[in-house]
Amino acid sequence: MSCTSLQYRKPDIKIIDEFKKKGVSSEMYYYQKDELNINIRVQKVKLSDQDINVVFFHGSPSSLTAWQEYMGDPALGKAANLFAIDRPGYGYSNFGKAMPSIEEQAVLINAVVKDLKLDNIITIGTSYGGSLAARLAVLNKNVKGVILLSAAMDPIQEKDIWASRFTRWWLTRWIVPTGYRVAGDEKKVHSFELKKIEKDWNNLKTPVLHLHGSDDNVVPVGNLKYTDSIFPNSTIKLIPKIGHNLAWERIDIVKPEILKFIDTVFN
DSSP states (O other): OOHHHHHTOOOHHHHHHHHHHTTOOEEEEEEEEGGGTEEEEEEEEOOSOOSOEEEEEOOSSOOGGGGHHHHTOHHHHHHSEEEEEOOTTSTTSSTTOOOOOHHHHHHHHHHHHHHTTOOSEEEEEETTHHHHHHHHHHHOTTEEEEEEESOOOOSTTOOOOGGGGGGTSHHHHTTSOHHHHHHHHHHHHHHHHHHHHGGGGGGOOSOEEEEEETTOSSSOTTHHHHHHHHOTTEEEEEETTOOTTHHHHOHHHHHHHHHHHHHHHHO
């Protein structure tokens, strides 16, 4: 496996070339936030004159390249303008510099979304990105729906991943790939960060759809019950015989659910 693969990122030119081969025009943007000395990378695919916008948030370690099968999909591109964002510390958004606070990430991404002048937004987040997708709905009234995929939402059920411990010990941290170090920094305080934003979930009236694999051994399936209990307008679906990689291994299930959700929210 190459170092690039372990870092879970691709340069702009490679992404643009790959999309050209599919016959899809893709644009890459960088949003500079001077007060934080940070650049946020955004990919955009606009295939039709839609005023509906879908924004994808990846987990950890990962980057916006995780969403390429969705970003290049003709049916999704016809239904909405598609955006994928490198979260802080990943991809080409200040790679290697972790921002472990979910709230700080959400405020920063909300500023980017405002710069993009997006209305009628559906946020989609997988794993760690789920809480960010939901938090953006709290901060931005233009978010009309949230989709959670294998999402870690319950602070009590947060699991300790043994491999992340290597990122905490100074003797081993240096040998861990950069993307994994960022993931470890987030993981160390994730339960605490989820607890800090939990109080606002009961007030979120936006529709929330949570899909979770029955065999997920990274994020407990019990997160479905948590979502159902704490979000006033939630729908949960257990997908049998699939683990944590639901978003990537069962696109045949997830994509129709996204299209149906868009139709339900806006029609």
